Amino acid sequence: MFSSSILKSVSKPGRYSGGEFGQIIKDKEKVSARFAFCFPDSYEIGMSNLGMRILYGVLNKEDDIWCERVFAPWRDMEAKMRENGLLLTAHESGDEVRKFDFLGFTLQYEMCYTNVLNVLELSGMPLYAADRGEEFPIVIGGGPCAVNPEPLADFFDLFNIGEGEEMLPEIVRLYIEMKKKGATKAEFLREAARTISGVYVPSLYDVTYNEDGTVAAYTPKYPDVPAKVKKRIVEDIDKMYFPEAVVMPYVETVQDRIMLEVFRGCIRGCRFCQAGMIYRPVREKSPETLLRQAECLYKSTGYDEISLTSLSISDYTRLAELTDGLIDWTNEKKVNLSLPSLRIDSFTRELMEKVASVRASSITFAPEAGTQRLRDVINKNVTEEDLMRSASIAFGAGKEQVKLYFMSGLPTETYEDIEGIAVLAKNTIEQYYATPGHSKRNPQVTISVSCFVPKPFTPFQWEAQDTIEVLRDKQEHLKTKITDRKIRYTHHDARVSHIEAVFALGDRRLSKALELARRADFAFDAWDEYFDFDKWMQIFAEAGIDTAFYANRQRSTDEVLPWDVIDVGVTKEFLIREKNRAYAEKTTPSCREACSACGANCLGGKDTCCPNSKK
């Protein structure tokens, strides 16, 4: 634990002092394996992550495994640690992370990669897996970014591809058995790769490159190592472990509420959306299970808000049953319901009244693109009419602020599509005045425009990202089209999106850049105050890496991609079909309307809408 003089000298010391209600303390002498689970960002962000809450519970329900939390110390604390020669410790025990059996990272976004390396360094561990001897923990990565783990491959021993609820305890179990027999790390890794589905051990593959810099092949070093690692899913998420108690942070976190996962996957198939592809097949929990879990969580946490978290919550087949069941007791207990993502084609007054906390004067919708043509290209399957109807419901109920999310730089996008964003915003304002019973205040429409980043395992994985110059020009162009002061316009930094694309689409050669970034003391790149684009470009130049090769290059569909070593269920044939339909401006129906044979049914799954599922 940190001394009081250190804790008193840093910002928000409650992030480091621990002692939370609900944290799990075990006798370290009596456990067989110790697991340090790291969210490589600040405590407030990490404590908000549902995946971490789930896996912390999954591992700790095993008596002989003790899972503890680790976060990236904020930079002021890091300075104190370095000044005092302190190594990074786990939150519960205060023991040094380097003494653990495992150090696991959840990889939620590319811009946390510099923090991953910093955590390794602050733990007193060599960065490269090859340089870490038997005395160091086995370093594991998982989460959405692990579907293309290649930029991080050289720093990790093992990746979890897919859902960890079953896979992670199996890995630790195997480790405990093999450790008893005196096996080496290398022996364990090979056995894990050989026998546990979803395990990817990057050191067991040779990668060769073509002269043009593209990947030639991934070759397993041994015949018993899978040539392609298939994503792991939990077949029956209704019966799956779900934590009914969580660690309660004292300091305010980003998602300081109950997060109730209603279903996994998404029936929609928006073509830019990685989550919509990699979490397939869609599997639902039953309202009975969810109501029981919600009530347990309320009793164990005392939170006054329940957020129904899933990719597109209004697509839940039994939503009315669930929300009615919740409202039965949440109103009385003064607990608010919140829904993070509402589709404008299924937004109803009834739904809004159930969930709208009276406090929120603003509501958010995501049309994603400004014209119907482009919305068809990305398969968003919503219309301007949907937006106007939804906005009208919100306005009629007294709300005067609407936030609209868009993306710029989408494939086939023209300046006309960009101008469409301004038109939609203007029409939303007009809708406000046309809605009977609107509030007396002035309406405000905020348009927030992010930059499209091509992601692996999407129909747009072969696309070139717009250059920073083009993205900025589009941003400026949109600005000139907005004249109404009731419209607020914000956009993402195109330079951040460029770096994101490089790492999202990257290969193993990027490890050099990440190493140099660590040497140059990069950290917290997801935070504006620490992101330094010019320094990034210097790093890439020093590493001999052309960022345009990764971010701005149109790939051919027969190119071997760095993530072809991973099989997430959806097939390349499906992705190519979808890409072609995008260019033909043709939409694809949702999984529930018609199966588009994406291939994810090969993974199985109970209560899916997939025909011919594995079993």
Next chain:
Amino acid sequence: MLPELKKINEYAPLDEPRTVRLRFCKKGALQYISHLDLQRTFVRILARAELPLWYTQGFNPHPKLVFALPLQLGTESVCEMVDIKLVRDMPCEDLLKRLSLATTAELDFTDAYVPNSKFADIAAAEYEFLIECDNAEKMAESISVVLTTSPLTVTKKSKSGDKEIDIIPLIRKVEVEAEEGACRILATVAAGSNENLSPELLVEALRKRLILLRGNEEYSILRRKLLKADLTEFR
């Protein structure tokens, strides 16, 4: 979660909400939790304990919590108090039982009772300081002198600007003892809405005055008692 206790609706409803004072400790890791975070934490503890709370009326109903005297971050306490309002006749022992299951040892509830005093009556607080130092005997002597000789000035930062204040008039009582490698100071100082001396300010004043203190030694502060103007214990 609370199987051995009566259900909430088995406690009789009250005609008027009843104010109950809870006394609690804030120790160890909890000393690094700010007052604002503590307030939020309390709402959750009370919900976990399933206390029959009275809620404010209006758009955003919330339980009414009134804290005695906010504790500065970095100070421990064994005498924190908060007033809550109940709508059912729940005996104090049940209240404490429920609360003990909803919190940790570092935020421990030690008493619950219907108060017959107002927080406005708090006029002083007793703090115990433990400052690590070499040559504790000599240090204790110097500290005794410094803490009883006016003026002992320190810069007080506030929104309206920094100002120099003499803290001696705010110190009601002081005892200093030397221990193995540390000095223990027991000080009763002004506290409350009229006059207030933050204990951190006292340490700062000592550090400023005493060259013997290096300025980086470890120290701890514990609030032991809340007192009325006549220096009898506030309850």
